[in-house]
Amino acid sequence: MTLSDDAARTYELDRRHVFHSWSAQAHLTPTVLTAAEGCYVWDGEGNRLLDFSSMMVNTNIGHQHPKVVAAIQAQAATMCTVAPHFANDARSEAARLISERTPGELDTIFFTNGGADAVEHAVRMARLHTGRYKVLTRYRSYHGGTETAVNLTGDPRRWPNDHGNAGVVHFFGPFLYRSEFHAHDEAQETERALSHLARTIEMEGPATIAAIVLESVPGTAGIMVPTPEYLRGVRELCDRYGIVFIADEVMSGFGRTGKWFAIQHFDVVPDLLTFAKGVNSGYVPLGGVAISPAIAASFAQRPYPGGLTYSGHPLAAAAAVATITAMHEEGIVDNAFDIGARVLGPGLRDLAARHPSIGEVRGIGVFWAIELVRDRVTREPLAPYGGTSPAMTELVAACRAGGVLPFVNFNRLHVVPPCVISEAEAKEGLAILDQALNVADAHTVDAR
Ligand code: PMP
Missing domain, CATH: 3.90.1150.10 (Aspartate Aminotransferase, domain 1)
Known part of the structure; x- marks a missing residue:
């Protein structure tokens, strides 16, 4: 079969004018x-x-999904854009629906345009909240393509003059099939991965560590479902040393694992939870950070230094309201x-x-x-x-x-x-x- 005339024109214009992610541009055939x-x-x-x-x-x-498409159309007919410092019904309602589903009391929502900027802001909040700078993150992970997020990402897609992000320290998480710990079963893998993390914290100096960032179930890096004991152990280490636990649920959130958030399989509550993708199925770009009461309180009297023009964009928020409602009803x-x-x-x-x-x-x-x-x-x-x-x-x-x-x-x-x-x-x-x-x-x- 051959491309229709319209599709052939699309392809030709793409190859002439569009620069694609993560690719050698001359070798692409999208x-x-x-x-x-x-x-x-x-x-x-x-x-x-x-x-x-x-x-x-x-x-x-x-x-x-017809209900989500209709919600975007209805919002577009009313108000297409709202600056972040105003209150807006779509944003307020999306925040309510998300906070009702997040674990624990993560009831305050900061909206971003996608996953990477959600991770950037979660890390900034953790650094400001603790007054510390280092962030521990796993090898075999993906946290986004922006400056800090790509440096948190634990895979070898780096470039020669990549200067890294100061304070980012990688460690190995549990992955029995390719165990770094010579473990023979999940229990041993969990125990050894936790003791490796504890040693990493001790060697780095607990008082210097602002956050541990983890995908509750690592996605792009290979979908390694951890044991409940692993995430509970991470929670305990964070509690022991006053470290902020950031669960990155950008990929694993909003139903992907059969719960609203993957971490709910393990009965663990993080301090910050990042989301994007499934929140409105990507019909309009949206991401965000769900924030614990303690961290939200950190910014009650002093300003949070960060923001985005499209934070809680009404088309994206309306799509989130319709998506979450339809997921619930259906x-x-x-x-x-x-x-x-x-x-x-x-x-x-x-x-x-x-x-x-x-x-x-x-x-x-x-x-x-x-x-x-x-x-x-x-x-x-x-x-x-x-x-x-x-x-x-x-x-x-x-x-x-x-x-x-x-x-x-x-x-x-x-x-x-x-x-x-x-x-x-x-x-x-x-x-x-x-x-x-x-x-x-x-x-x-x-x-x-
Ligand atoms: N975190 C995780 C766990 C992800 O899977 C992704 C995207 N694959 C991101 C962050 C980055 O999200 P975005 O591409 O929307 O910036």
Whole structure:
């Protein structure tokens, strides 16, 4: 099939004028997308693709949910923009609905334009609140592409004259499949990861550490679901040393794991919680920080030095109100948990049993990673951490040819469909992956 005339023009203009994220611009061949509905998108050749990526793991409510589209249209007809120092009904209502769902008493909401600036502001709040500067963060993490956020990010996508962010210290978190601690089971991995974190705090000097930033379930870096004991242990260390616990729920929040926030699986309450993506499924850019009473009180008498023109933008806030309301009324968070437990988990484990390229599958809700390896015994990844490989490129092409849009990072294929996905759609996607994985199998030692 060939591109329609309109799609061909879109492609041509894109290649002439658009600068894309994280890419060598000369090596790009972006797929033109022209329409979307529910769990499907359509490309410029008219092909329908099952969106197993939720775009960038953000369309939790699916594409073009009619109630969210209508809410944006209604808000646009009333008031398209409001400066941050005014009060506005859409922003107030969004803040109420979010604070009702956050764990503990994280009832004050600072709105940003997306995830990275939410992380930037959470770190700034923690530094001001504690009067300390250092921030501890995991390797194998993603926190955004802006200055501090990208330096918190624990992966090797760095550049030669990257000066780093003063005070950022990385540590290893639990990841049993590729254990840094030579652990043999989850209990041992948890215990050793916690003692490594405690040692890091002691060696850095507890009185210098403002915050520990963690994704409750690391997303882009590989969807490693921690044990409850790990996050409880982090909470205890923060309490012991007066360190602010920042849970980054930009990707794991708003239903992705089958609860409103991933940290609610573990009964832990952070001091600051960052969100974006699923808050309004990305229909209009929005992110934010949910703030504890103690940290909010820090800024009761002195000004908070920071802000954004579009903080709590009314179109974005109206989309959040409609998204959260629809997710609540339509049982979408429970659906995500149920599909994960009944369909995706068992289905992916079945694929792992039959495909030698799968080293491990792990996840929860509609948040799953397939860890691809060249060799199941040595666990040599199918692409290096921080890079790509012809095998991964071929695998993506095979998924697309079969009709699935996957989310791929390094040696992993993530299965992260909208939270609204039905059992039939999930099974359709798994069947397509089953075929596509033969391409990855051909690159394993077993194929020789
Ligand atoms: N934190 C986490 C955990 C994320 O997954 C992301 C985005 N993938 C970000 C922060 C950054 O969000 P944004 O791209 O909206 O700036």
